[in-house]
Amino acid sequence: MTPADSALTERVRARLDARLSGGIDAPVLIPLSGGGDSMALLGLAADWARARARRLVAVTIDHGLNPDSPVWSRRCRTAAEALGLDWIGRRWEGEKPTTGLTATARAARHALIAGVAHEVGAHVILTGHTADDVAEADWMRARSAQEGVSPLGRLRDWSPSPVWPEGRGLMLLRPLLTERRAALRDLLRSLGQDWIEDPANLDPRFGRSRARRALEDAPDATAPLAFASARSEALTTPIRPLPFGLGFETGRDLPPAALSAMLVSASGGQALPRGERLAALARRLASGEDFTVTLSGARIEGVGEHVRVAREPGEMRRRSVAPVPLSPGVAAVWDGRVEAVFDEPGWRLTGAHGLLNRLSDADRAALSALPAPVRGAAPVLIRDGGDAPVLAGRVGRVRFLPPRRLNLALSGFGLVFPGETTQEHGLFDGVHGETPTTDLFSVATDEPAPPLRAPQDRKPR
Incomplete structure (x- = not known):
């Protein structure tokens, strides 16, 4: 390994240490496409995981868009298992759109990855985005602005999963975000490892490919970036x-x-x-x-x-948010805001609009401190065959998702409350307002709720 390779390896390890915890049960998930960036990250993350006693799980998403994709998936599995890692494969099924394919495929990929993360109990997903990806996104953003299109969001080293509600509670970590793509391939060559070159990366129909081509002769566009975690406000x-x-x-x-x-x-x-x-x-x-x-x-x-x-x-009402039937033991999300799990069949989760006058006196009292215009958005539960709604939280296991979602989104923007932890172990702690508290159904008072704060620096339970 060359001195440059060694320096790159130490930088990536330091970034992983800055966000992730050592010696805990929850695995870390790494999507593996077989491309140079993800293959380089696989090796670097595997070395880190062994040193920190962490389980690393690789997942490969087959989009079904290239006839060679099954071969690529097998190569990814071989690469992961050669490092002693668990590997999971998923395929994007169903019809593919004729327009907006890139965005739709990206959303499907993130949703499948999020599903695997929840399945294995991971809270953090590693991705192989590089400084070149940042420069390409900036190039695409500039073109979108010129065309009057809403610009793309900026890549940061630590941000929430971009899909909702599938990605609830999940953070993406990009430890290669300040590294050049060419340096990662130099590292792979020095280790005698190969990678897959996806021909779609050169297809001019895709904006990312056009950006890559435009920046080939502009090396200064991908100069090293300041590490995002140092710029929190x-x-x-x-x-x-x-x-x-x-x-x-x-x-x-x-x-x-x-x-x-x-x-x-x-x-x-x-x-x-x-x-x-x-x-x-x-x-x-x-x-x-x-x-x-x-x-x-x-x-x-x-x-x-x-x-x-x-x-x-x-x-x-305008968008017809439908009630969600609840299957025993299966977490379901209604309106992107409420997650419920029931151990018995026959319940559904819906909104209080049109049902407020059928709530119990205690439930109406619990809503009384809220402005009348928003009470109809409160979540209620209804039993099959019954017509008496119950405010969510009285029965079953219910989580109110907006507080944690906001905390993670703010962290992804580099906005933190004083004393907030922006590391993995903070994802294990509760957030005020996320779950019902013991006094949630008491008669409301004018006492303000405690400020939303991320949990203090605590070790995971």
């Missing part, structure tokens, strides 16, 4: 979760990235809002005016110094 505006996964209360002084994350977390939606509509909302908040608007399925109310971001029941 303290977020000092308190954020308080509303009961029943309905949203948040906060102040007006929020960075646009935090506002975007809060909107999508409160609404349970998929895509982060960007562009002029988000900028316009930020300007209204900064102006200090009182207002009520909706954006991305969320209702935003600014009154004085206070801001409430909550799920908009009217948007739920």
